[in-house]
Amino acid sequence: MKNRISALLLGTALAFAASSGSFAQDKTVKIGVLTDNSGLYSDLGGAGSTLAAQMAVEDSGFAAKGWKIDIISADHQNKPDIATNIGRQWIDVEKVDVFMDVLNSGVGLAVNNLVKEKNSIMINTGAASSDLTNAQCTPNTIHWVYDTYMLANSTGQALVKAGGDTWYFLTADYAFGAALERDTTAVVTKSGGKVLGTVKHPLNSSDFSSFLLQAQASKAKIVGMANAGGDTTNTIKQASEFGIVKGGQKLAGLLLFITDVHALGLNVAQGLSFTETFYWDLNDGTRAFSKRFSGRMKNKAQPSMVQAGVYSGLMHYFKALEAMGGNPHDGAKVVAKMKEMPTDDPLFGKGTIRADGRKIHPAYLFEVKKPEESKGPWDYYKLIGTTPGELAFRPLSESTCPLVKK
Amino acid sequence: MQALYAQLLVGLINGSFYALLSLGLAVIFGMLNIINFAHGALYMMGAFCAYFLLNIAGIGYWPALIIAPIAVGIFGMILERTMLQWLSGLDHLYGLLLTFGLALIIQGIFQNYFGSSGLPYAIPDELKGGMNLGFMFLPIYRGWVVVFSLIVCLLTWYLIERTRLGANLRAATENPTLVRAFGINVPRMITLTYGLGVGLAALAGVLSAPINQVRPLMGADLIIVVFAVVVIGGMGSIMGSIITGFALGVIEGLTKYFYPEASNTVVFVLMVLVLLVKPSGLTGRAT
Numbered sequence: 001m002k003n004r005i006s007a008l009l010l011g012t013a014l015a016f017a018a019s020s021g022s023f024a025q026d027k028t029v030k031i032g033v034l035t036d037n038s039g040l041y042s043d044l045g046g047a048g049s050t051l052a053a054q055m056a057v058e059d060s061g062f063a064a065k066g067w068k069i070d071i072i073s074a075d076h077q078n079k080p081d082i083a084t085n086i087g088r089q090w091i092d093v094e095k096v097d098v099f100m101d102v103l104n105s106g107v108g109l110a111v112n113n114l115v116k117e118k119n120s121i122m123i124n125t126g127a128a129s130s131d132l133t134n135a136q137c138t139p140n141t142i143h144w145v146y147d148t149y150m151l152a153n154s155t156g157q158a159l160v161k162a163g164g165d166t167w168y169f170l171t172a173d174y175a176f177g178a179a180l181e182r183d184t185t186a187v188v189t190k191s192g193g194k195v196l197g198t199v200k201h202p203l204n205s206s207d208f209s210s211f212l213l214q215a216q217a218s219k220a221k222i223v224g225m226a227n228a229g230g231d232t233t234n235t236i237k238q239a240s241e242f243g244i245v246k247g248g249q250k251l252a253g254l255l256l257f258i259t260d261v262h263a264l265g266l267n268v269a270q271g272l273s274f275t276e277t278f279y280w281d282l283n284d285g286t287r288a289f290s291k292r293f294s295g296r297m298k299n300k301a302q303p304s305m306v307q308a309g310v311y312s313g314l315m316h317y318f319k320a321l322e323a324m325g326g327n328p329h330d331g332a333k334v335v336a337k338m339k340e341m342p343t344d345d346p347l348f349g350k351g352t353i354r355a356d357g358r359k360i361h362p363a364y365l366f367e368v369k370k371p372e373e374s375k376g377p378w379d380y381y382k383l384i385g386t387t388p389g390e391l392a393f394r395p396l397s398e399s400t401c402p403l404v405k406k
Numbered sequence: 407m408q409a410l411y412a413q414l415l416v417g418l419i420n421g422s423f424y425a426l427l428s429l430g431l432a433v434i435f436g437m438l439n440i441i442n443f444a445h446g447a448l449y450m451m452g453a454f455c456a457y458f459l460l461n462i463a464g465i466g467y468w469p470a471l472i473i474a475p476i477a478v479g480i481f482g483m484i485l486e487r488t489m490l491q492w493l494s495g496l497d498h499l500y501g502l503l504l505t506f507g508l509a510l511i512i513q514g515i516f517q518n519y520f521g522s523s524g525l526p527y528a529i530p531d532e533l534k535g536g537m538n539l540g541f542m543f544l545p546i547y548r549g550w551v552v553v554f555s556l557i558v559c560l561l562t563w564y565l566i567e568r569t570r571l572g573a574n575l576r577a578a579t580e581n582p583t584l585v586r587a588f589g590i591n592v593p594r595m596i597t598l599t600y601g602l603g604v605g606l607a608a609l610a611g612v613l614s615a616p617i618n619q620v621r622p623l624m625g626a627d628l629i630i631v632v633f634a635v636v637v638i639g640g641m642g643s644i645m646g647s648i649i650t651g652f653a654l655g656v657i658e659g660l661t662k663y664f665y666p667e668a669s670n671t672v673v674f675v676l677m678v679l680v681l682l683v684k685p686s687g688l689t690g691r692a693t
Contacts, residue, residue, distance in 0.1 A: 039623070042522040173667050201662075202670040206618050206627055209416045210662035210669075213542060217409055233523060233619050241529065241545045241617065243536055263523035263619055299521055 032096035037075035040230035056314035080110035105129035105176035125309030137401035145309035154275040156187035168220035169198035172227035278305035285346025356401040363392035412542035421655020422555035430606035436642035443506040446625025452611025467530035475605035482604030516622035524619030640687025
């Protein structure tokens with residue numbers, strides 16, 4: 001017994017000595033990939049996001065420079081309460097420094113509060129709600145890939161300009177759907193269009209025929225799908241069955257991912273236009289990364305923009321840590337440093353992070369190719385327009401984020 | 407008013423899936439006393455089987471309607487022979503836990519290989535297009551689903567309630583020892599019955615493949631609703647589960663029209679109400 005106590009004391013003393021000795025130059029980092037590993041969004045984030053994080057760690061070369069980097073991953077099951085519990089445990093017990101991915105707006109907003117309370121970091125690459133960098137912005141959150149304002153702005157404006165001036169929304173009934181519908185409505189009305197109605201469907205519905213019939217009856221020119229993942233693919237598939245497009249209405253996918261297009265097949269998906277900020281076949285940089293990525297994916301999938309964002313976000317995070325000479329384990333301090341430095345990586349190009357935590361880069365309007373235009377698997381998109389970063393996202397002058405000094 | 411008719415029809419279409427699935431569950435529960443939580447996973451396997459047949463062997467929709475239920479049914483019979491048969495006579499809970507675990511394993515394996523977004527399966531050419539009914543545009547495929555599943559449901563009911571084979575089966579569930587004394591191979595009959603129930607699930611899977619994405623979780627999303635249908639209809643009642651299947655589809659369809667936010671929960675609200683008033687279900691006998 002006595003031996004055990006003294007061993008314990010010795011151990012504690014050594015641990016203290018070790019931690020105080022390396023305080024200035026702490027080179028340990030723990031990354032937590034919090035995502036949907038089993039549900040309807042797991043193809044666009046999930047295991048691919050964890051792989052992207054691993055690739056970022058390998059490419060950073062940090063291990064050779066004496067850093068010790070760990071990655072853990074968990075399934076939040078699209079439930080904000082589960083996500084918050086995991087998040088608390090990660091911060092308190094696992095000592096996680098940075099949360100990556102965190103897709104699903106409900107989950108993203110919950111973790112947003114948590115990282116602020118605990119002075120941790122979230123680099124959100126998956127949630128869509130623009131509130132993360134507007135009313136609910138924090139000094140601990142960076143919103144990396146896209147948001148509802150940008151999607152609405154790019155896709156919404158393009159469609160109204162092309163004559164689609166009456167809209168009907170099919171909206172997923174949670175934070176994300178509401179935000180996307182709200183932001184798109186604003187753009188449509190501002191561009192001179194009109195919203196005729198909306199129907200809110202529960203998340204993860206399998207049958208959309210009732211909702212589609214209501215959209216059909218509205219006679220709106222554009223049926224805007226303010227949903228994502230499996231909900232969107234099922235809506236599109238069933239819309240073609242009910243003759244929505246043949247009847248003269250146009251479907252607008254406000255948020256579509258390459259994995260959705262892959263799941264639908266080009267026969268059904270052709271002609272859809274929507275906005276993304278990353279596509280694997282954009283340039284040499286994206287192609288090189290995507291080739292390595294898909295080679296390591298079990299189903300050989302190309303990366304989604306969410307997964308690409310995990311890689312890009314972490315690379316910038318590592319640059320900030322390197323500039324600071326170690327990990328201060330102080331969320332706000334690291335985020336401030338990240339905002340100071342310009343971003344540059346092969347996937348999203350040159351960019352910046354604004355005071356409100358919004359990462360700025362160009363937005364691309366794509367159209368899905370016809371089957372005969374596609375040269376092979378995953379060759380799906382035609383680029384039809386690019387919005388420069390400064391114009392793509394919500395201007396700071398309209399921001400309600402308290403971090404923005406006006 | 408027109409919109410209402412349309413919603414009723416759409417409800418009927420969804421109801422036919424509920425009916426087919428709850429029918430299989432009712433057959434299995436009525437004859438084997440097993441609460442088959444693997445039903446959703448087997449439904450999913452039916453859809454995947456159709457997908458494989460088309461994309462690997464080039465076998466189209468119509469043969470798949472026959473081959474997939476048989477293939478998945480055989481898989482079900484193997485499950486019954488190797489695992490489920492050892493649970494007869496034990497508490498329901500064991501069967502429930504075992505089948506639930508099997509469902510998780512099967513879904514996990516499929517998800518591991520095929521991801522969550524699913525795979526496309528096109529509507530067969532013969533059933534493409536639709537007709538204008540005046541109050542709505544009815545895709546021909548959906549009309550086919552209603553008619554076909556209604557026929558299958560009624561045939562199953564006839565088989566079990568009105569034929570000699572069905573009578574033997576029902577007798578075997580009441581008193582297996584006595585029926586065995588008449589020279590009837592009861593264990594084999596039980597296995598075949600499980601195969602039939604599973605085949606019905608797989609058939610529903612094939613039917614739904616062209617409408618929904620073929621996804622590993624397609625069954626998991628549906629199975630809870632279907633269990634509610636079975637509970638409302640009365641566990642083990644064949645006709646009860648057919649009628650409630652269609653009826654609940656319609657009620658859900660109406661909810662989608664009047665208050666869409668509640669369309670995922672309305673079935674469960676009804677289940678609670680029915681259980682409060684008539685705990686054995688609408689057509690179930692009190693035990």
